Amino acid sequence: MEKGACVAIATLEVQHLSKSFHSNRLRGRTHKAVDDVSLAIGPGQTYGLMGESGCGKSTLGRMITRLLPASSGTVLYDGTDLLDIPQRKMLPYRRRIQMLFQHPDTSLNPRMTVLDSLREPFLLHDLPGKQDMDEIIRAHIEPYGIQPELLERRASQVSGGQIQRIVLARIMLLQPEFIVLDEPTSMLDVSVQAQIMDLLHQVQLRTGVSYLLISHDLDLLRHASSRIGIMYRGKLLEQGETEAVLNAPTHPYTRELIENFSYMRD
Numbered sequence: 001m002e003k004g005a006c007v008a009i010a011t012l013e014v015q016h017l018s019k020s021f022h023s024n025r026l027r028g029r030t031h032k033a034v035d036d037v038s039l040a041i042g043p044g045q046t047y048g049l050m051g052e053s054g055c056g057k058s059t060l061g062r063m064i065t066r067l068l069p070a071s072s073g074t075v076l077y078d079g080t081d082l083l084d085i086p087q088r089k090m091l092p093y094r095r096r097i098q099m100l101f102q103h104p105d106t107s108l109n110p111r112m113t114v115l116d117s118l119r120e121p122f123l124l125h126d127l128p129g130k131q132d133m134d135e136i137i138r139a140h141i142e143p144y145g146i147q148p149e150l151l152e153r154r155a156s157q158v159s160g161g162q163i164q165r166i167v168l169a170r171i172m173l174l175q176p177e178f179i180v181l182d183e184p185t186s187m188l189d190v191s192v193q194a195q196i197m198d199l200l201h202q203v204q205l206r207t208g209v210s211y212l213l214i215s216h217d218l219d220l221l222r223h224a225s226s227r228i229g230i231m232y233r234g235k236l237l238e239q240g241e242t243e244a245v246l247n248a249p250t251h252p253y254t255r256e257l258i259e260n261f262s263y264m265r266d
């Protein structure tokens with residue numbers, strides 16, 4: 001286990017979580033993007049969330065991490081309802097529960113150097129060792145496959161795969177217990193996708209962090225997740241152990257997804 005690594009200590013329980021949007025974009029109508037979703041993710045586990053574009057996966061992830069207010073429901077972690085915590089008391093939970101986004105090009109400030117981006121967690125979260133942060137960063141980046149010479153480059157000068165490595169290394173400086181991975185590889189070339197998924201797996205083995213892994217890719221989820229949930233139009237239609245759900249789906253929509261996916265691959 002990594003020195004000072006944070007082992008996930010609790011099961012994250014999402015209970016009856018919903019989100020409705022009312023906006024001018026919807027011409028005054030209400031749209032239920034997430035509809036009464038309940039799921040649980042155990043310590044050190046990867047839960048795969050699958051569903052077509054627009055079914056509410058990112059909205060669910062953003063509510064769990066408190067980037068978006070929920071309309072109703074609870075997100076229990078370590079005995080606390082995260083949705084009940086006032087913003088001013090959220091900082092310690094923001095460290096423990098993190099999110100990695102799909103778009104490498106917007107994940108880091110393109111004008112900042114990689115080193116400056118990696119310094120940010122120390123400054124924003126007042127991490128111990130702040131006075132030695134450059135030394136800590138240089139020792140920290142190696143297992144993430146980040147070459148020391150990258151530290152002086154600007155984010156705009158590094159590839160998408162390298163950015164995901166840097167963002168993950170930056171998140172892991174905070175020793176989070178839980179990360180929402182929102183399509184972490186969908187913008188990357190296939191060969192780089194496999195490297196990033198492998199890195200995520202290695203990080204999980206080393207630190208015990210839990211993941212909610214959001215993806216359109218059934219093969220990727222089958223490989224990476226111990227449990228899987230299938231979302232459709234805001235609802236979680238079916239969930240369970242990955243092999244059980246994919247080998248014997250009970251919902252017709254899941255069967256159709258699996259058939260379409262096999263067809264696309266053949």
Ligand SMILES: Nc1ncnc2c1ncn2[C@@H]1O[C@H](COP(=O)(O)OP(=O)(O)OP(=O)(O)O)[C@@H](O)[C@H]1O
Nearest residue numbers: 021023025033051052053054055056057058059060
């Ligand atoms: N801020 C918003 N205002 C109004 N509607 C929104 C807003 N954010 C998301 N939506 C709508 O909520 C629904 C769910 O969106 P969401 O981004 O969660 O889907 P998704 O499954 O993550 O899709 P994708 O795989 O394409 O990222 C969509 O219909 C989307 O248009």
